Amino acid sequence: MSDLRKKIIQTALPLFEAKGFHGVSVNEIVEQVGTSKGGFYHHFSSKDELLFVIHDTFISYVLENAEKANAEFNSPTDKLQAIVRSFVKVFDLYKPHISVFYQEHIYLRPAYELQIKQKRDQFKQIIMQAIEEGKQCGEFRQDISVEITGMAILGMVNWTYKWYQREGVKTIEEIGDIFVDLILHAILHERFLDQNAFASILLSQK
Amino acid sequence: MSDLRKKIIQTALPLFEAKGFHGVSVNEIVEQVGTSKGGFYHHFSSKDELLFVIHDTFISYVLENAEKANAEFNSPTDKLQAIVRSFVKVFDLYKPHISVFYQEHIYLRPAYELQIKQKRDQFKQIIMQAIEEGKQCGEFRQDISVEITGMAILGMVNWTYKWYQREGVKTIEEIGDIFVDLILHAILHERFLDQNAFASILLSQK
Amino acid sequence: MSDLRKKIIQTALPLFEAKGFHGVSVNEIVEQVGTSKGGFYHHFSSKDELLFVIHDTFISYVLENAEKANAEFNSPTDKLQAIVRSFVKVFDLYKPHISVFYQEHIYLRPAYELQIKQKRDQFKQIIMQAIEEGKQCGEFRQDISVEITGMAILGMVNWTYKWYQREGVKTIEEIGDIFVDLILHAILHERFLDQNAFASILLSQK
Amino acid sequence: MSDLRKKIIQTALPLFEAKGFHGVSVNEIVEQVGTSKGGFYHHFSSKDELLFVIHDTFISYVLENAEKANAEFNSPTDKLQAIVRSFVKVFDLYKPHISVFYQEHIYLRPAYELQIKQKRDQFKQIIMQAIEEGKQCGEFRQDISVEITGMAILGMVNWTYKWYQREGVKTIEEIGDIFVDLILHAILHERFLDQNAFASILLSQK
């Protein structure tokens, strides 16, 4: 990918994050990049495409990670832990992407929106499936609603973009650990909540 | 409040929800309302004020509810349950307000933003305090991080605006119950996780 | 004239003076007056009429004064002195009217403009005639251009509205005296410039 | 300077002169120029900037000329003559600028107003100083008020914009000569008013 294209994305990202997609003009971007309108439109067919690329970079990365974690582990507990941990980490690596992703997706053109939606749905599916499997194999409680629990977990993690600060008191790994701890306490079958049994499950992930 | 003002808000809400604050022009609003530009600006000093009113309606309602629940109950478990249940219900009553609240707050003018932020912070404080108290009185686990757990709960519930549909398979009350169940499993002290003890706690809220 | 009408004029005057006719809205006027839009339009057919009334008040007063001075004196020197002195005094009495008159006349509707122009021309004519007479009867220099000298005098006096301050170091009467002194030095026939002769002319006015 | 920018100024000038700054819309300007709104705003940051540029063009030219005349001559009489003559000439060269300058300065933004005011004050200072010097070295009468006389001269000349027409009976040079004649008669010390002495002073300028 051309250096200028990269530089445009890197410059636009924090601008979009701070001021929103509509709060930043193409002019402002090209001025800060040090290029021209023509330079911008040589690399992007429209401002919308830039928005799409930002969305796609993030969601593709997340989806890929989730698929890896999904393939690597067998037990649903392990899978879910790995997915959550890797997902949480993304909030440190891609914070501006994510802010833009969640704030501005409404302004994506339908054609772009569709592409993004498909990847989002795939990601969601992986999580739902892990919960479903955990329930069926008896690792998770039998009385949880897969759908709502999945959305609860997604919400808990996704919301991180609203408050996470790299300079905060907890590292992103610690936050991931806490989330995993909360989630497992919430959904693990009672038989695993025995202190020792639980510890062994947790330890098996390290 | 003037009927026209009300009608403008009611008309703008779903438009903002669907197309974003910047995706809807004042012209579009007044056309759909059946009034004129002048009519709009007779009732709102700016498009921004309309955005603010939407924000404020929602956050004021939420804060008031949380304060009531906070005052009504003594035990942290009871408090937290009541707050979460009433909060979740808001996602049914005020869904369009909430979508606009979370999507478009970035476009609020600083003066408006400040007012909103104060109420948000008060609401957050009530939740954090309930968790802190639950930890100190021994109802909640000793090893949870108040701050991160609070944000996790907020995220779990807030995220609802992204997926909740009134026509979905679960009612808003059922969703609230599930969230409470997940949260209590996640943070209640082990001694309450005994099936019976837990049931009695849950039942005491009904 | 109705009290409200008077109050509207008195309120509008300093506003127009400070911010210009276009810098002041009807709303601003009625708010400061303490009446309503309807109240305004009950007394004035339009904002233009208010502008016209302000123009006419001033120019009518000036013209009347000039006609009196013109009728009262016989010698052109005496006439010119009296006209200038009374004209200069108007800049103290009607300063806001005058500022508006000179700044905003461009925005008068043609029909109004015409009425004002006629009175302005009559006033100018009185001055020109005094100069012409002074030249013909030998009191003034023979080599002056009546037209240009008249406009020079008008300019000298009119410009006062740009700088005159009631709290300044000179009173309006002193300024009038100075203007008369400069004018007479500039146009009196040499034979009157003999110190004594000149003094007697000047004294004859007191 | 871009051709379009020049053309916009040249087109706006007579429009502003005839109808006032508020009587002319940007639309009207761009239509008459044969460009677009975008074209206008590519060259001017605002309609205000256009107004400022017109003001500044004129006042900068006048100030520069006055400074040259001030530097070129030694005797206050010579200085004052040169300044007045060059100033009067400007009313032929820059009539539309001047009309706009005096009619619309009230609508300049404070930041622009300040810049203009500084140059106006410098120009005024040059005239005041010439009169002061003439008084001190004995060329001018001892009994004149520098401040009021200065304003009288400024008024006499400035007012020209209200009536001067290029097709009038007097050329701009003749008007300048008449003004100088009137001014010198008004303020020269008596000893120079001897016909011959005066003539020699006047001639020395040619």
Next chain:
DNA sequence: AATGAATGAGCGTTCATTCAT
């Protein structure tokens, strides 16, 4: 006489996009 909600044409301005160079 007086009100103030409502009007709607028109304003100054923005900005994604194009295209001759």
Next chain:
DNA sequence: TATGAATGAACGCTCATTCAT
């Protein structure tokens, strides 16, 4: 590749004026 002048539709907003009450 890259430029930046030019476009023009659309924007948020103003305000003199009207009119039902």
